[in-house]
Amino acid sequence: MQSNLIQSKVMTVEEVFTGRQYRLDTYQREFTWGRSDVRRLIDDLRKKFSANWRLEHDRTRVARYQPYFLGPYVYHEEDRTTYLVDGQQRITTLHLMLIYLRELLRAQDLEDEAGRLTSLIKSRKYGRSVHTLDIPDRSVFLEEVFAEKGFSLPDDAPGALRKLWEASCVFQEEFPEELRGDALPYFVDWLLEGVCLVGIQAGTSEQGWEIYESMNDRGVRLGPIDLLKSFLLSKIDKAPDGADKVWRRTVSELAAVDVNAPSDFLKTFLIARFARIPTSDGSSSTDVEKISGPFHTWVKENASALGLIRSSDHRALIDELEIYANHYRTLAAAARAYVPDLASVFFNAYNGMSIQTAPVLAAVHPHDSLATCKAKAKLVADYLDLVLVRRLVNDLPCSPADLDQEAVRLVGLLRGGLDVSRLREVLAEEIARLPYDFDAMKTYGLRSNNSRQVRYLLARLTGFVESSCSRSDEMGAYLDGRRPFEIEHIWANRFERYQPRRRSARSSTPTATAWARCSC
Structure with a gap:
């Protein structure tokens, strides 16, 4: 077979991320998916998986679950590097998903399972550890997310990095609860082995450009x-x-x-x-x-x-x-x-x-x-x-x-x-x-997976108090994820201890009101 012929192969997600180092070709656009696009992908995967999974299933049963097709992607190879021609939106989002799933597995002490994902997320090339998506502008972001340190988005962050950060937030904040618990290892198995893409390999960079043009400019199928x-x-x-x-x-x-x-x-x-x-x-x-x-x-x-x-x-x-x-x-x-x-x-x-x-x-x-x-x-x-x-x-x-x-x-x-x-x-x-109703509010508190929800409730409470005191309505700013608001204090968890005390005739202690850290 001639080396410059276009070839195609059905590959599972695990195969797509195994032993590869991806970069973007010069004409590829940056990451542009918004929150709705990421949510849609997550929800499509959730629906397909949930239609098959049952708690009583043995994990080997996952091999018989219905597969899910994520569409084609186009690439060409040069100097042991795979250059993405088309499809980087999906592959980037899948890469972020693998990082988040690894975090969930580690939280359940499933270290062997998490290690399997680590080998797909990162690999060693010439003595250094690199992310499978080896894109320089993303390296600092990916390292901090991978290390579970949290990432602070700079005010002057470029649009592509901002989109990447927002996509990561969707996983952290909105990943379906039904996939976090008992179903998690089953879902990971199915994602890696039951979700597939068709990889279309161009023989050269020029040929990749021709395929890219053909898929995006000519003969586009009606939607x-x-x-x-x-x-x-x-x-x-x-x-x-x-x-x-x-x-x-x-x-x-x-x-x-x-x-x-x-x-x-x-x-x-x-x-x-x-x-x-x-x-x-x-x-x-x-x-x-x-x-x-x-x-x-x-x-x-x-x-x-x-x-x-x-x-x-x-x-x-x-x-x-x-x-x-x-x-x-x-x-x-x-x-x-x-x-x-x-x-x-x-x-x-x-x-x-x-x-x-x-x-x-x-x-x-x-x-x-x-x-x-x-x-x-x-x-x-x-x-x-x-x-x-x-x-x-x-x-x-x-x-x-x-x-x-x-x-x-x-x-x-x-x-x-x-x-x-x-x-x-x-x-x-x-x-x-x-x-x-609201009776459970008495015991509601911060957990490992509800920080965004707690922040939302505190922001709403703060906004309500300020508006009721005839101050400006700042709710839009408080819920802007790009703004550096960190609301940590709202009400004393032992309020009776911090009531104003009247100055005693014999004491010089001033009247004081204290705010304590919220019980959540």
Whole structure:
């Protein structure tokens, strides 16, 4: 076989990271994945693994779990170094995941298991220890994260390093609770041996550039958004012109918010308006999972149930999409930047709720004004925030997946365009049914895996006190992970010891009030 021919091979995650030293080719872009991209990868892996794993399984059973395909990546080799041409976003994120999983294994005293990951994370080359992703700009960051020292992001950190730090924070703060305990060694086995990629090896750097161009500039496959557009427009009579312009305007305005916003909106809209929601008696539906994937296929398969029968039905859906997209953009902006009127929308996004907008859109009527939409959004977001905080203090699962499940449950209750008064009544009834309150706050404390949650609660308490004292609302700054706030003191754990003491006639001891370290 000629040495310059393009070759491909299916490789497990373990094979991808074994005995290699990766660097970026000159034309590769830097790491750009945001929190939502990392969450999506984690959640996809969690769902696939959880569909197979059972506590009673022997670990050898993992070999029969369904595999998961993470897509292709392109590389070429030169001087014993593997240069990534395409796919570094996934491989970088997997590298960070291996570092975090090693930390979890060590916390469970599974040192042999952790050592297996160490050999994938780092290797020795010519007498020195190097990370498998040997990228100079990341070396200090990776060393400190690997050593579990914690990393302080410099104020002048470049964008790529900031993205890397944010991705690492997602693992530290939002990794699913269900994968941390008994399931952890099983999950690691499955990740290393059951998750695979196709490695496409170019013969030369020039050939790698040609593949990169071909995959990113020419012949790009249509995604779910374009396929849904084609399906809807193909069913509309050509006489009433303008549907295509409405679609393009809607998608373009969403894309201006975020590159993933058009796709996220369409999924949220379909869940809010049409998906069959699992019921409380245990029956379930796969609609939400199918919509979270290739949603255009779900629409085509359920066209009749969605009322898509005549040409006018398809056109009406496109017009409705534009109306709801306008509301979605308002909520997306509030999720990204703190706005006091929609504070809980920001709080929920901070805590990883990716589907909080679905119950809002379920409660919104197409004829609602922007003010009415905001009023409904505030009620729904406040409810979800209250559920989160109560779950936190009761040490109940609070992963983004758990919170999204509650948001999806609300969708079934709120559909139909409830007016604001009725929406408030429904949510008040749901609050009254919650089986947990704030009694557990008396014993709530700091643990190894809830520092971010404790910091969140202390920030909220601080912000509330300051706002109540007519000081400025600083919640946006307190929850900005790039800012160096370290809130360690909030209330004495033996408050009665630190009450102001009156000056005795015989004593010169001044009145004093002390703050002690919080019991958590």
